Every structure is written in C-alpha cells, then in structure tokens.
Amino acid sequence: MNDGEMINRIGGKRFIGEDGNKKTSTGNLVFISIFCLSVILNFYFIFFQGKGEKPAEEDKTVLREKAKEEAPAQASSPGSKAATLSTAMEGGFIDVDFPALGKKQVKRLAFTINSSLSQTLCAAISKEDGCEILTAYMSRLLNWKLPGYSDMRNGDKIGLLIEGPKLEDDNNNILALNFQGSKAQGFETFYYKGPKWKYGSYFSEDGVEIFLRFRDEEAPIKDFSEITSLVGDFRGKRKGHSGVDFKAEVGSPVYSPFEGRVLRVNWNFKFNGDCIEIDHPREGTMAVYLHLSKVDVKPGQVVKAGQKIAESGNTGRSFAPHLHYELKDRNDQDKILNPFKFKFHNTYYKKIPADELSSFREHVEKVRQLMN
Numbered sequence: 478m479n480d481g482e483m484i485n486r487i488g489g490k491r492f493i494g495e496d497g498n499k500k501t502s503t504g505n506l507v508f509i510s511i512f513c514l515s516v517i518l519n520f521y522f523i524f525f526q527g528k529g530e531k532p533a534e535e536d537k538t539v540l541r542e543k544a545k546e547e548a549p550a551q552a553s554s555p556g557s558k559a560a561t562l563s564t565a566m567e568g569g570f571i572d573v574d575f576p577a578l579g580k581k582q583v584k585r586l587a588f589t590i591n592s593s594l595s596q597t598l599c600a601a602i603s604k605e606d607g608c609e610i611l612t613a614y615m616s617r618l619l620n621w622k623l624p625g626y627s628d629m630r631n632g633d634k635i636g637l638l639i640e641g642p643k644l645e646d647d648n649n650n651i652l653a654l655n656f657q658g659s660k661a662q663g664f665e666t667f668y669y670k671g672p673k674w675k676y677g678s679y680f681s682e683d684g685v686e687i688f689l690r691f692r693d694e695e696a697p698i699k700d701f702s703e704i705t706s707l708v709g710d711f712r713g714k715r716k717g718h719s720g721v722d723f724k725a726e727v728g729s730p731v732y733s734p735f736e737g738r739v740l741r742v743n744w745n746f747k748f749n750g751d752c753i754e755i756d757h758p759r760e761g762t763m764a765v766y767l768h769l770s771k772v773d774v775k776p777g778q779v780v781k782a783g784q785k786i787a788e789s790g791n792t793g794r795s796f797a798p799h800l801h802y803e804l805k806d807r808n809d810q811d812k813i814l815n816p817f818k819f820k821f822h823n824t825y826y827k828k829i830p831a832d833e834l835s836s837f838r839e840h841v842e843k844v845r846q847l848m849n
C-alpha cells in the first residue's frame with residue numbers, strides 16, 4: 478500500500494462520496510461515523526482539553542474547517558441512529574491484583590457496534606466517566622489493526638477491560654481489547670509492562686506488539702511512551718495530520734535517521750516551536766521535527782545518520798510533550814510520506830523477551846478470565 482492509499486484509507490475520501498461512488502454499505506456508514514467522531518474528538522481534545530497538538534503551519538486551518546464540515550455530516554448520516562448496548566458488566570469497578578501491573582480497579586465492557594463507536598460506547602459509560610477519552614484511546618489501538626476501519630461492520634463485537642474508576646487521558650485506560658468482526662479478522666490485545674520497562678505497551682496473545690517500530694538505528698526517537706497520531710489523522714477533504722506524533726518526556730534525545738544537511742531551524746515558532754528541517758538527497762526526502770526543547774544543529778550543517786540533533790519538547794502549538802516527525806517528498810514538498818511505509822525506514826514488531834513470556838502468558842490468562 479503506498480502512502481496515497483494509506484492516507485485515503487485513514488481519511489476515507491472514497492467513503493464520503495468524493496469519487497462519485499454512491500453505493501453505501503453498512504461498513505461505510507460505520508466508518509463515516511467513526512471517522513467523524515475521531516475528527517470531533519481530536520478537535521475537542523486539542524482545543525478544549527489542551528491535551529493534543531495544534532497542527533503545524535501547514536495544516537493549522539484544517540481542524541477548524543473539519544469541525545465545521547464533519548459535525549453536521551455525523552448528525553445527518555443515516556448510520557447515526559442511537560446505538561444500543563448489547564451487554565455490559567453490571568455494577569462498578571472491582572479490585573484486581575495483577576502480578577505484572579499491580580493493583581488496579583477494573584471493569585469489563587462488552588458491546589456490539591451499531592453506528593458510531595462513540596455512540597455505542599457512550600451508551601455504556603457516561604461522558605463524565607470518560608466515554609470520549611476512552612473512544613479516542615480505543616480508536617488509536619483499533620487503527621493499527623483495522624486501518625481506516627473500512628472493514629468494520631455493524632454487528633461486530635468489542636470487549637474491553639478498562640481501568641478506573643476515573644478515566645484520564647494520560648493513562649493507559651484500556652488493559653485489554655478484543656474484537657470479533659464479520660469481515661475483518663478478530664484480534665485481542667493486552668496492555669503489559671515488564672518489570673524493568675519504562676513504558677508498557679499493547680501485545681497480541683503471543684507477545685508481539687501491535688504497533689510498528691522503527692529500527693533503533695533509524696529511529697528519530699527511541700524513548701517514547703506512545704504514538705498518539707499517525708499521518709492522515711484528522712483527514713477529510715483536505716490534507717490532515719502531516720507527521721507521526723511520539724508522546725515523550727521533554728528532553729528525550731532526537732536523532733537524524735539519515736545523513737543530510739540542515740536546511741533551516743526555528744521558523745514559525747508560534748506553531749512549530751523550536752524545529753528543524755533536514756534535506757536527505759540520497760533518500761529523496763526532507764525531514765521535519767517540531768515542538769523541540771533544544772536544537773543542537775545549525776542551518777547548513779551536515780549531520781550523520783544516527784546523530785543526535787535535538788531534544789523533544791512541548792514548544793509552539795503543542796499542549797502535551799511530544800515529537801512531531803514528518804517526511805516530505807524532496808521533489809514535491811506538498812507530498813507527505815508515511816514514515817511507516819517509507820522504504821528507507823526499516824520497521825519491526827517488538828516482542829516480549831523470552832524470559833518474560835511466562836509472566837506475560839500468566840497475565841493474559843488472568844485478563845481473559847476477567848473478560849469472560
């Protein structure tokens with residue numbers, strides 16, 4: 478799948494009638510609802526909760542425009558009828574001591590997709606209890622396994638084990654998720670944190686992480702807690718998010734994945750904060766790094782592959798510490814590349830180390846008992 482296709486699937490152009498294809502399926506309606514919701518939620522978080530990121534100079538008007546365009550579309554979509562919750566655990570949170578994660582208050586939710594993900598979920602838990610936060614978080618997980626949700630259908634089932642009692646945007650609220658689809662393949666994912674790990678993550682039952690990672694030698698950042706946004710997020714009729722956002726503590730080292738020459742630093746501070754742009758002729762790309770706390774390079778400077786060039790931060794229009802990493806086509810700077818599909822970036826799925834597998838399996842069993 479090339480970058481254009483990736484963006485199309487996330488943004489769903491062909492599902493909102495721009496290509497003249499009038500045929501509407503249940504899956505499309507589910508997709509439209511979820512997409513609209515994600516736009517609205519992202520907008521909400523960015524502007525009202527201050528947890529997200531204001532996009533850089535290139536896409537600063539997109540969110541406002543998108544909110545105007547998409548909000549009525551959801552209300553008038555024939556798929557937006559109120560959803561009903563098929564099953565849910567009665568009562569509140571229960572205390573569970575997980576050997577791997579410690580004591581948690583958890584609750585199981587199980588529901589059948591019916592129109593939008595948010596309507597379905599918010600029928601189970603209230604807005605005050607964090608249904609919107611949970612929907613946004615769940616979308617981030619689902620998007621890796623069901624890109625663009627194009628294969629999701631009404632009637633598909635989702636089970637969650639959530640941590641409470643209060644859902645907060647900064648935590649890993651979802652301890653486990655399982656999905657059973659009629660078209661898309663079913664999957665389960667479990668939040669797990671090894672004893673010596675700085676950050677936990679999500680793994681399939683065989684201990685393989687559900688997200689892709691860059692190989693360390695070519696990673697712009699090695700120490701991050703989560704990928705919070707991909708290329709194409711917020712996307713609709715116009716271009717959407719132009720990079721990958723890595724949630725990371727201020728001061729995390731940032732590296733140049735490739736050899737290149739620094740073109741400019743710290744332009745348009747209001748939006749970009751401290752920032753760097755580097756030209757990489759050999760790879761045919763230009764890389765952009767935004768919201769930095771420290772810049773170690775100067776325009777004209779040649780950098781080596783793997784050289785530290787900066788530290789991540791929270792400067793410019795950014796409301797939570799993160800690195801925005803962006804790749805553009807060197808010959809057509811309007812063309813944004815998806816770093817996870819870029820041929821010079823080698824990617825892999827992280828695996829739980831062999832000596833921790835038995836503890837992980839024990840954890841999975843415990844979680845499954847709670848979810849059934």
Ligand SMILES: [Zn+2]
Nearest residue numbers: 530720722801
């Ligand atoms: Zn970003």
